[in-house]
Amino acid sequence: MANTPLHQQLSIMKQSFFDEGLLDHEQVSYLETLENEDDPDFIENLFTMFLRDSSRYIDSIEKALEATPVDYSVMERMLYQLKGSSASIGASKINGETNTLRKVFHDGDIESAKASLQKLKEEHANFKEKLVIYVGMLKEAKPSEY
Amino acid sequence: MATSNGSSTGTKITALVVDDDRVINAIHCKRLNKLGIENHVAANGKEAVDLHCSGKKFDLILMDRDMPIMNGIEATRELRAMGVRSIIVGVSTRSIKQEIQEFMDSGLDDYQEKPLTSSKVISILHKINCNEFLD
Numbered sequence: 001m002a003n004t005p006l007h008q009q010l011s012i013m014k015q016s017f018f019d020e021g022l023l024d025h026e027q028v029s030y031l032e033t034l035e036n037e038d039d040p041d042f043i044e045n046l047f048t049m050f051l052r053d054s055s056r057y058i059d060s061i062e063k064a065l066e067a068t069p070v071d072y073s074v075m076e077r078m079l080y081q082l083k084g085s086s087a088s089i090g091a092s093k094i095n096g097e098t099n100t101l102r103k104v105f106h107d108g109d110i111e112s113a114k115a116s117l118q119k120l121k122e123e124h125a126n127f128k129e130k131l132v133i134y135v136g137m138l139k140e141a142k143p144s145e146y
Numbered sequence: 147m148a149t150s151n152g153s154s155t156g157t158k159i160t161a162l163v164v165d166d167d168r169v170i171n172a173i174h175c176k177r178l179n180k181l182g183i184e185n186h187v188a189a190n191g192k193e194a195v196d197l198h199c200s201g202k203k204f205d206l207i208l209m210d211r212d213m214p215i216m217n218g219i220e221a222t223r224e225l226r227a228m229g230v231r232s233i234i235v236g237v238s239t240r241s242i243k244q245e246i247q248e249f250m251d252s253g254l255d256d257y258q259e260k261p262l263t264s265s266k267v268i269s270i271l272h273k274i275n276c277n278e279f280l281d
Contacts, residue, residue, distance in 0.1 A: 027261060030263060030264060031173065033180075033264070034173070034176040034177060034180060036180070039176070042172075042176060045172075046169060046172055046173065049168060049169050049172065050169050053167070053168065053169060076212075077212060077214070080212045080239055081166070081167055081212075083239050084167060084170060084210075084238075084239045084260045084261075085167050085169045085170060087239070087260055087261045088167075088169055088170050088173050088260060088261045089169060089173075
């Protein structure tokens with residue numbers, strides 16, 4: 001297994017995701033067991049897919065919350081989608097913020113829900129920024145041949 | 147390692163993953179694939195029902211609860227009404243007992259909370275293996 005500076009950086013970056021609570025160690029380890037020689041890009045593709053889909057979900061949530069009246073059914077569906085999706089890839093902070101937003105929304109406080117959504121958007125933007133870099137490094141680190 | 151292709155007498159288990167989230171589908175399919183299971187995907191309950199109407203059969207169905215067009219509860223009821231005897235496992239983020247019971251009552255064999263871990267999948271597979279021996 002290569003131990004180039006890039007691999008070391010990848011290791012450090014991955015650890016920082018865990019230390020900062022952005023990714024759940026156990027869930028990521030589980031995903032890594034699914035990767036193999038037949039599909040070495042599985043994790044990168046999964047992360048990329050998640051970033052794209054979660055951005056869409058958050059956009060839908062925002063539109064639904066801003067609508068008059070608030071679009072409850074879209075909110076419900078999008079919140080559950082995001083909750084499930086984020087848990088599946090171990091995106092702990094996003095999952096946490098989604099749960100908070102869900103709770104506030106169910107309590108009926110729309111203004112607090114909007115504030116909670118802003119927090120979720122910030123977490124998402126932060127996560128996306130870091131994950132995009134990580135995925136880029138993963139691609140770079142893929143050996144074409146030893 | 148399974149080499150034959152039949153689903154009722156062959157050794158290869160077939161599964162249908164029903165979820166409108168493609169991240170979840172990708173993970174479930176990969177997990178099942180690694181265990182030698184042949185996978186199909188449906189994006190909602192109606193697609194799952196349509197697949198069965200066209201004559202497809204599966205040993206295992208992983209059914210999400212919240213989906214557009216036709217949700218997991220409706221789809222499970224529909225499939226059972228059609229006489230589908232596959233193992234149907236509900237997979238969802240819902241954790242309230244009442245909601246879980248409602249889903250179970252629609253005809254599930256089992257319910258697992260997302261995310262689906264290796265040990266949960268293996269316990270599901272044991273159910274299928276037991277069923278195969280009984281058949």
